[in-house]
Amino acid sequence: MAISDAEGESPAAAKEVGGERKRKRLAERSLLAKWKTEGERKSYSSKLIEALRVVRRSSCPAPRAVRVAADRALAVTARGRSRWSRAILSRRTLKLRSRARVARLKPPAAAAGPRAAERRKPPALEQKARVLGRLVPGCRKLPLATLLEEATDYIAALEMQVRAMSAVAEILSAAAGGGRSSSVAAEPM
Amino acid sequence: MSSRRSRISDEEIKELISKLQFLLPETRRQGASRASAAKLLKETCNYIESLHREVDDLSDRLTELMATMDIGSAQAEIVRSLLRS
Numbered sequence: 001m002a003i004s005d006a007e008g009e010s011p012a013a014a015k016e017v018g019g020e021r022k023r024k025r026l027a028e029r030s031l032l033a034k035w036k037t038e039g040e041r042k043s044y045s046s047k048l049i050e051a052l053r054v055v056r057r058s059s060c061p062a063p064r065a066v067r068v069a070a071d072r073a074l075a076v077t078a079r080g081r082s083r084w085s086r087a088i089l090s091r092r093t094l095k096l097r098s099r100a101r102v103a104r105l106k107p108p109a110a111a112a113g114p115r116a117a118e119r120r121k122p123p124a125l126e127q128k129a130r131v132l133g134r135l136v137p138g139c140r141k142l143p144l145a146t147l148l149e150e151a152t153d154y155i156a157a158l159e160m161q162v163r164a165m166s167a168v169a170e171i172l173s174a175a176a177g178g179g180r181s182s183s184v185a186a187e188p189m
Numbered sequence: 190m191s192s193r194r195s196r197i198s199d200e201e202i203k204e205l206i207s208k209l210q211f212l213l214p215e216t217r218r219q220g221a222s223r224a225s226a227a228k229l230l231k232e233t234c235n236y237i238e239s240l241h242r243e244v245d246d247l248s249d250r251l252t253e254l255m256a257t258m259d260i261g262s263a264q265a266e267i268v269r270s271l272l273r274s
């Protein structure tokens with residue numbers, strides 16, 4: 001698998017301490033960097049627009065229809081490389097509502113539990129890891145290392161989603177009669 | 190399921206810290222090497238939640254916009270601008 005150095009870090013750096021680990025990190029970062037490319041954003045934008053059309057055509061669109069469509073389009077753009085994207089695609093519409101409710105749930109006196117094994121890990125860490133696992137789709141029961149991989153990819157994807165949706169919103173509102181003060185021709189990204 | 194599952198080595202923690210620091214806009218700016226793993230996890234959660242909120246707001250905005258315009262011509266406009274850059 002070719003590792004393209006999207007961020008210009010020198011390959012000499014990879015030979016430093018823990019060479020293989022560094023290389024792996026660079027590889028992960030170039031995977032993450034993919035979310036920043038224009039190509040990905042455009043690919044996402046076109047999927048989003050298609051989904052919006054479908055929503056619009058339906059006679060009785062659910063209130064969350066756009067959000068759901070945006071997330072599905074995002075998951076499709078990920079091309080099944082990640083757990084979170086697969087989880088979104090197999091998700092039902094209702095799941096979104098319950099997730100929003102649970103997001104801030106703090107478990108009472110976490111890790112004061114019966115199992116001695118849990119004491120090896122500082123409770124604060126495990127508690128926060130659990131919260132994180134609930135935020136990233138399909139990642140509730142993952143070991144921390146995997147969870148973080150998913151979370152980093154998910155964050156990069158979300159950032160792209162925000163950029164793309166903002167751009168689409170700008171264009172639509174400009175086309176709707178130019179009420180915005182920001183320039184129409186300039187793309188935010 | 191092995192009991193090793195719940196143990197995180199110091200190495201792994203260091204890796205996680207560097208990974209997250211790279212991602213989170215706050216820590217990247219400060220270049221903080223002092224941030225603890227727990228703090229970083231918390232920042233990560235907060236960041237994801239704020240991103241979710243942004244997406245929600247944008248979805249609402251798009252819903253509004255779509256209600257008031259013909260999506261067909263909007264689509265043409267978007268395709269045009271996508272092709273432009």
